[in-house]
Amino acid sequence: LNIAVKNGKVRAPTHIVSTICDDRGEEPTYAGVPISNIIEKEFGVGDVISLLWFKKNLPRYATKFIEMCIILCADHGPCVSGAHNSIVTSRAGKDLVSCLVSGLLTIGPRFGGAIDDAARYFKDAYDRQLKPHEFVETMKKKGIRVPGIGHRIKSRDNRDKRVEFLQKYARLHFPSVKYMEYAVQVETYTLTKANNLVLNVDGAIGSLFLDLLVSCAMFNQQEIDDIVEIGYLNGLFVLARSIGLIGHTFDQKRLKQPLYRHPWEDVLYA
Amino acid sequence: LNIAVKNGKVRAPTHIVSTICDDRGEEPTYAGVPISNIIEKEFGVGDVISLLWFKKNLPRYATKFIEMCIILCADHGPCVSGAHNSIVTSRAGKDLVSCLVSGLLTIGPRFGGAIDDAARYFKDAYDRQLKPHEFVETMKKKGIRVPGIGHRIKSRDNRDKRVEFLQKYARLHFPSVKYMEYAVQVETYTLTKANNLVLNVDGAIGSLFLDLLVSCAMFNQQEIDDIVEIGYLNGLFVLARSIGLIGHTFDQKRLKQPLYRHPWEDVLYA
Amino acid sequence: LNIAVKNGKVRAPTHIVSTICDDRGEEPTYAGVPISNIIEKEFGVGDVISLLWFKKNLPRYATKFIEMCIILCADHGPCVSGAHNSIVTSRAGKDLVSCLVSGLLTIGPRFGGAIDDAARYFKDAYDRQLKPHEFVETMKKKGIRVPGIGHRIKSRDNRDKRVEFLQKYARLHFPSVKYMEYAVQVETYTLTKANNLVLNVDGAIGSLFLDLLVSCAMFNQQEIDDIVEIGYLNGLFVLARSIGLIGHTFDQKRLKQPLYRHPWEDVLYA
């Protein structure tokens, strides 16, 4: 920048720096790729995410995996915090953006945060070469449940089809699935503790995303660390669930539901 | 509902009604379709939107059109209201959801609202069988610019490739494109007024979405009116632009940009 | 602005114009009054609102009335939409701003909007010199309930103490209370229809705020119209209720409440 200023290319240092999308020409470019190119080459939503978030033209097997994650996380019924708040706001007669946003704001450590956490913990444990049982027992000592492990209904003998599908897809298409294999070893150990401590969808996505980043060989170490630290997987969940939250908002408006008031009988006025 | 109560199917009237996603079984269903089905059939993001927003399994040409709209609206550079607010919030050190949301809240009548408006006005004008020049002149009398018409740079002799691509796609795949043809006639008329009053991307999406709804023959009249009135196209823009807003948020965090403060010299303290 | 540019007072047109607070000197000024002045003169919260929203130094009886409105609207229990969403977000472990905001976004036409609506309708009816019964019957024909009229519990013989207190205060301190008197005449008429169609708190605040604006003689007609159109009373409700929403957020955190999930049995999956 300073050199650019000296060379007279820019008169004054600008107040904003931005690197993902240039809208100054005849048509916007996403990470340098003109938008009409993107359309002509029949890029999918995953490819656009790859350009605007990662600034890379990731291979199609990777961007299809991103789309699969979006599809799996798009909704989880009306009872979870996010959908519930969007429903309440929609029934208060507010505009779509307000409804969506009111629900999005519940996403965080307790709702939707498990994918990112799973990626962080699995990465840390694998990179420090902790044996699966060491990892699980260390977590136990710290009093933290292993994110990505455990399911209310599913168990050893009644596996989650979505997890199986993701694993099959990755084994077929990813150059390497070492983080997922590690997660499976963790699962093998936790299953000796209880029947329902299976690898769940959050854990499968979290570990496989690490494999995607590492095995595509398009990111250096610093970039991968940044991605995990900044929490890109949270972005994936947020974007995916937006589809559901918008859906619930429309649903209530279509049904012309009246103002929601929580029932008095369900509140303990302590 | 009342009948269901009487029949003993539900014991008491519930406080919430919800119809798009059932999460009570082993795996969630989107509009009745189990999520593992969706993955196995290699459904795309557009198909999931179709299920969760429209409660229909729209044909693939339609859901691919939805994906194209998302791709085209995903970002438009760092200077527009939405990206700008997300950038400012990211530079204030806030979490991803706060950054995204701060940008989303600028979407409305003046930013992003043209697609829905274009659909509404074109639908109204076409359904009332207004001649294109009648429509344009009526709008002029009301002092409203025709939404979806006009471009800063593009003109009769320098068409917008994105618009041309959308039109080509729809002519090839849609059973009928009568609303788009109407929009083109409107463009023909406005081009006699000024060279840059071309049909822009917003107008193309708005009119083609009407064609999609009508020509797929899966919605009745009431449903189409609801969709246009509730403003589903706004949802499409909101979802699409979320990709860009999340991208800008990550971008600033990656660049470790400091707190933004608007320069004093750029403010008139009146 | 153009003149200022010509006179060389500003070199280039700025991109932002702002008139309520100048922070360029040693200490900020609110509508021209230095902040240390404000503290020394023992101004209250109502006086600061008066400066920053109305750009006027309103008389103390007026700013005390503003404070009374804030106190009356500060909270209304955990069951209303706003408090409920803040509670849900707090239980999702999110930061204070996210919790507050998730609740605020429910404020609008159906929740909190009655004060502004009452002011608008009473102003319109009074200014057009509609007789109270004409006003009520016209509303009935349009199928709109008179905002500010009606109470679940209160009735002719069991008045709302808060309304009585506001009326007493205004009769004592305001130069004129013509809009409130009009609202009372409307109440007299609606009470002939049903016992509970009393003037409620929203109606009392809405009508008295009109009296405040008119009778203090510090606003011209255009300014009053702007204030009613822009919806300053909505601002008053929003600010007031923020106290309660923040309170509910702290309350849940203090109580260390877990993630909220709406009970399945209370949802009709239609």
Added chain:
Amino acid sequence: LNIAVKNGKVRAPTHIVSTICDDRGEEPTYAGVPISNIIEKEFGVGDVISLLWFKKNLPRYATKFIEMCIILCADHGPCVSGAHNSIVTSRAGKDLVSCLVSGLLTIGPRFGGAIDDAARYFKDAYDRQLKPHEFVETMKKKGIRVPGIGHRIKSRDNRDKRVEFLQKYARLHFPSVKYMEYAVQVETYTLTKANNLVLNVDGAIGSLFLDLLVSCAMFNQQEIDDIVEIGYLNGLFVLARSIGLIGHTFDQKRLKQPLYRHPWEDVLYA
């Protein structure tokens, strides 16, 4: 709760517990005090905050101090992140709540967070009986600036009147000001390093709030720790600044400002 259920006091465990405001009777109560009581006793905004946030009827000198903090933090011009985002959203034609919220979401570690941080660090240092120079040097070693210390313009010989006013008020009314005295000792030490490292408004509010909590003798140790950990002072800043953000929103609407677009020339497209 379980015992209460067994004893038949409540039929089923409720899903929500709430303790600050009861709206089931004829009029709401704030922490047990009926709202008409509050009006009759001429309680101020600070008293209501005291009831709804702290569940205490704090002495008037304390609640007046709360009001002074709100007044001092109500606004700081149009250039800071919060006001800027509210201005941009207002100019996008959005409703008041969206504008306010878009600005509020920038409040956090870098904007507005210094008060809470000052309280936390001063409390920790004082309670651990660190000598002022030990505290400052330890912070320096950690590479953290002491929050609440330092000013762009003010200096040893040109003190901030607001800080002086707060100190005078507290010395006159608070039973003890030990945390503030500690902060002043810290300032004495930092002033030996540079002329502008004075105790600023954030530091004064942060340290004096600790004195308020401790010296009023109405909170036990656990309660004080909770208040500091949960971050009530952040709530104070958020509520205060809402006045300014709403003011800026109204200001732009009054001025009928058009859609904001950040100037291209001010962006480095890297």
